[in-house]
Amino acid sequence: MQIKWLRRALNDLESIADYIALDNPTAALAMLDTIEAITAGLVDHPKRGRDGRMPGTRELVIPGTAYISVYRLKTDRVEVLRVLHSAQQWPSE
Numbered sequence: 723m724q725i726k727w728l729r730r731a732l733n734d735l736e737s738i739a740d741y742i743a744l745d746n747p748t749a750a751l752a753m754l755d756t757i758e759a760i761t762a763g764l765v766d767h768p769k770r771g772r773d774g775r776m777p778g779t780r781e782l783v784i785p786g787t788a789y790i791s792v793y794r795l796k797t798d799r800v801e802v803l804r805v806l807h808s809a810q811q812w813p814s815e
Contacts, residue, residue: 723764723765723766723768723798723799723800724765724798724799724800725761725762725764725765725799725800725802726799726800726801726802727802728801728802728803730803730804731791731792731802731803731804731805734804734805734806735754735757735758735805738750738753738754738757738789738805738807739751739753739754753787753789756784756786756787757784757787757789757791757805760782760784760785760791761782761784761791761793761802761805764782764791764793764800765800768795768800769795770782771783771791771793774792774794775813776792776813778794779792779793779794779803780792780793780794780795781793783808788807788808788809789805789806789807789808790805790806790807790808791804791805792804792805792806
C-alpha cells in the first residue's frame, strides 16, 4: 500500500503552510511535517480514519491540530483527497 497525494490535497497543504507562515514560518513547516507524518501512517493502517461524510471517503483527524485528512482507499493505495481545517464546511454545499 502506498500514499498518493492528489493535486487538491497538495494545494490544501500549500494554503495551510502559507497561512501559518504569515505569523510563524517555523510553525508552518512543523505543521506540514505533522500532517504528512500522521497521514503516512495510513500505509500500515488504512482504515484508521472514521467513515467520511462523502460516500467512499474516510477522514483522519490529525491529533494535536485542527486538521483532517480526507482520503479514499483503492486496491493498492490510499489517495489523499483534501486536507481541511475542522471548521471548514465539508462537503461544500
